Amino acid sequence: MPISAHNAQAIIDHAETKAREMGLAAIIAILDEGGHLKAFHRMDGAVLGSIDIAMRKARTAVLFQCNSEDVWDYLKPGAPAPHLELSNGGLAPYAGGIALKCPNGGLAGSLGVSGGTIEQDTKIAKAGLAAFEATLR
């Protein structure tokens, strides 16, 4: 089941609400299961550099069906795939990208958040994930 526009809007709404509560201007990018852009929202005041970062986190997550930071384990110093980060046009092996799975385990898409610190982006992304999961119930 690919991600729907309805799912995407719920993710954006909740992630934005969370960012606003935290006093942040965030960018939320949502990709479908093929890595193609489904929805995108840039809050007023977010820096331009975060556009690419939000998309890159989401792309990293959907390409490997994991959280973006999980890719770090494959490419960190001493890990088995040094410079894996150069594949696929450049990965973002840090938190803020989350793969979205259907109840049956299939891939639905991903979301990526940028605008604050990595910890802040992660909280906003998790709010988006929770909103996605709520749409599935």
Next chain:
Amino acid sequence: MPISAHNAQAIIDHAETKAREMGLAAIIAILDEGGHLKAFHRMDGAVLGSIDIAMRKARTAVLFQCNSEDVWDYLKPGAPAPHLELSNGGLAPYAGGIALKCPNGGLAGSLGVSGGTIEQDTKIAKAGLAAFEATLR
């Protein structure tokens, strides 16, 4: 005055409503005055090829501060700038991209629509423009 998230959401909402009335699945891309992505919405069922087209129309409009189809006059057979379409990473000299201007004439950004015929995309884009102008009142 750059385009705000509030402006962008109004554009997407009205353009989507128009597309739905017409029985179409459209993609709406909104750029700021520097050509950077502000918001993006892909209705369920839109073909993947339209993602790039919607963005390209919007980019063409913001780069030249006009409707995307106006660029055709510069590069059509016999016109003074043949192959101008190869500039700026590839232009979209056909309708569906509209520059968004502030009441004072300054550039606020642009929108681009793809998903139907050029005529259908134009109608949807104009609904988005009307929504933008309504937010300025």
Next chain:
Amino acid sequence: MPISAHNAQAIIDHAETKAREMGLAAIIAILDEGGHLKAFHRMDGAVLGSIDIAMRKARTAVLFQCNSEDVWDYLKPGAPAPHLELSNGGLAPYAGGIALKCPNGGLAGSLGVSGGTIEQDTKIAKAGLAAFEATLR
């Protein structure tokens, strides 16, 4: 003799003066004999799309040591090299780019102008060329 910063500044000054006389906001790009950027000036009010066009005209001129529009003869319908415009990252086979030659015939660099009509850009570019030639005397 490659183009100097002194030459480049003279070109920009005179081209800008000409553009101002004509009531235009132009962009002037100057490349060295290897096609690398030497100087660049964007007058206030020029559209963003003209940045790439000015550079592309200058690049076309220096790559083929001619005026940018001269390339048209090789690729126009019926000419011997159809789609030559796709070479070199995309050529600009229309006027506004001029190769700069030393008195001994050697290549010094090129200039490209964009911002007005092709005729207007050509006038501004020629003012730049005259300024370059004056620095050689």
Next chain:
Amino acid sequence: MPISAHNAQAIIDHAETKAREMGLAAIIAILDEGGHLKAFHRMDGAVLGSIDIAMRKARTAVLFQCNSEDVWDYLKPGAPAPHLELSNGGLAPYAGGIALKCPNGGLAGSLGVSGGTIEQDTKIAKAGLAAFEATLR
């Protein structure tokens, strides 16, 4: 308030004067608040490799609204965003790029300098910044 051609020329003039005092051939790139090239000056004798570096420093600064070297804190070994440098077409997380702010705190653009050591580039960039700030008074 986006950067004006007048601001840009003042930056280039003062940065060049500083570089000349230091016996260096520098490159100065100036971007507007959307990261688009506003002005560029390459002093005679600067190496070609510095063209891209000057632009990349300026781009890094404008994208994140900071000094280019500030980005290092996010991606250095042990920092939370390893390989952030791969985002946005490749960042320059070292000194010589400075975001230019208006008196009201808004972003006006950025400048980037390359040609000497990082310390030398920084001194030249700061001379450019001082000239920008002087134009605002």
